[in-house]
Amino acid sequence: MNESCRVETVRDGDLAVVRTEGYINREGGEEIERCIQTLLEAGVTRIVLNLEKTKIVNSIGISILIEVLERMMERKGALAFCRLTPTIDKTFRIMGLAQYAGIHATEEEARSALSAIA
Amino acid sequence: MPSKEVSLSIPSAPGMELAATAQAEALGEAMRLSRDKIDEVKFALVEACINAFEHAGQPAGRVDLRFRVSQRPGGAEMLEVTVADRGKGFDPASVEPPQLAQKLRGGNKRGWGLKFIQSLMDEVEIRSTESGTTIVMRKYK
Numbered sequence: 001m002n003e004s005c006r007v008e009t010v011r012d013g014d015l016a017v018v019r020t021e022g023y024i025n026r027e028g029g030e031e032i033e034r035c036i037q038t039l040l041e042a043g044v045t046r047i048v049l050n051l052e053k054t055k056i057v058n059s060i061g062i063s064i065l066i067e068v069l070e071r072m073m074e075r076k077g078a079l080a081f082c083r084l085t086p087t088i089d090k091t092f093r094i095m096g097l098a099q100y101a102g103i104h105a106t107e108e109e110a111r112s113a114l115s116a117i118a
Numbered sequence: 119m120p121s122k123e124v125s126l127s128i129p130s131a132p133g134m135e136l137a138a139t140a141q142a143e144a145l146g147e148a149m150r151l152s153r154d155k156i157d158e159v160k161f162a163l164v165e166a167c168i169n170a171f172e173h174a175g176q177p178a179g180r181v182d183l184r185f186r187v188s189q190r191p192g193g194a195e196m197l198e199v200t201v202a203d204r205g206k207g208f209d210p211a212s213v214e215p216p217q218l219a220q221k222l223r224g225g226n227k228r229g230w231g232l233k234f235i236q237s238l239m240d241e242v243e244i245r246s247t248e249s250g251t252t253i254v255m256r257k258y259k
Contacts, residue, residue, distance in 0.1 A: 003136060025132065055157075056139070058164045059234060063227035070222050087157040087238070094237045095230065096218045 004028070005054070007035045015046040015114055017107060021053035028057075029064030036068050045077040046114040050107050052083035062095070069101055078102075078117050082110040121188035122148070128167070130179035130203070135167035138183050142199060149187045149195055151259055158238040159197060159257050165231040166201040166253045173205030173251055180204075195259040196240075200252060207246040 005028025006021045016039045022028060036047060049065075051057075072079050080102030081092065092103060104110040126141055128134040139160040146156035170181040184200040216229045236242050241256040 003133075023136070056136075056160065056164065058135070058168055059228065059230040060168065062230060066218070066221055066227045070224070073222065085157060086154050087161050090158075091161065091234060091238070094233065095216075100218070100222065 003056075005031055007031050009035055009039065011039065011042075011044060014044055015048070015111065016044045017048045017050055017111070019050040019052065024051075024054055024057040024061035024065070026060045026064070028054075029061035033064050033068055037071075040071065040075060040077070045072075045075065046117065047072065047077070047079050048107060048110040048114060049079065049081050050083050050110075051081060051085075051088060052107075054088070055085055057088055057091075062091075069097075073100065078114055080104055080110040080114050082107050121186055123187075124185045126183040126185070127180050128183065130171040130174040130181055132171070134181075135164045135171075138163050138167050138201075141183070141185055142197070145185050145187055146197055149197060149259060151197060151257065155257055155259075159199065159255070162235045162238045162255055163199055163201070165234050166199075166255065169231050169253070170201050170203035170205070170251065173208065174203040190258070196256050197259075198254065198256045200254045202250060202252040204250040207248050207251050210244045210246060 003023040005024055008019045010017045018032065018035055020032060039047060069079050082104040089103065102110060102113050104113060124141060128137055142159050142163050143156055146159060167181060174181060182202045186198040188196060190196055213232055216233055221227050235255060239255040240258050243254040245252045
């Protein structure tokens with residue numbers, strides 16, 4: 001039994017939106033990581049991770065997202081999450097993730113917040 | 119109200135945690151638990167299963183689950199989920215609370231499971247010996 005994660009990206013200059021669909025477990029996290037690594041190597045520095053179509057994540061997938069965040073911080077980039085389910089939102093806040101990455105209600109809000117970063 | 123109980127045994131294999139969450143969802147809906155509470159139970163259950171898979175060790179290992187809807191003495195309904203493995207056990211008191219700041223400085227990124235379980239459920243009991251670990255998690259309606 002599995003529910004694979006699909007990832008779609010839309011790039012706009014040095015900002016990109018990564019939209020996920022499905023379970024963010026180890027495989028899902030690695031798929032997101034590969035996708036974001038490609039964007040970073042292409043010069044993207046600001047990334048919105050839209051989890052609207054992801055209803056469940058696990059701590060292994062989250063650990064990979066932390067690696068992604070660490071890599072972006074090393075490159076002085078910025079990461080923002082949006083469209084989280086209430087439980088994923090609560091979990092990210094329990095972790096203290098909001099201190100290091102934006103957490104926004106909508107993709108538009110997340111894009112605006114990242115665009116405002118010099 | 120008589121309690122409703124379902125038992126399930128799943129292989130210790132990635133992805134099987136979703137079979138467990140399907141059962142939790144069905145019982146949660148039957149007792150009219152709110153959607154957010156059902157999702158919190160599912161999240162905590164995924165973490166308990168992942169821990170059990172890792173502790174159960176061998177590929178042929180199995181994890182035993184029990185779901186029980188019952189009423190507590192005060193009258194509120196609750197969903198109780200028990201996850202048991204036959205692994206080597208661990209000392210819950212020795213598990214250090216994860217710190218994101220530390221993990222973002224190159225440390226091990228894992229270690230969030232117990233924190234999530236304890237934060238998302240109303241009551242959690244962990245019993246661990248050299249012959250296995252049992253986690254009992256309760257969510258009140």
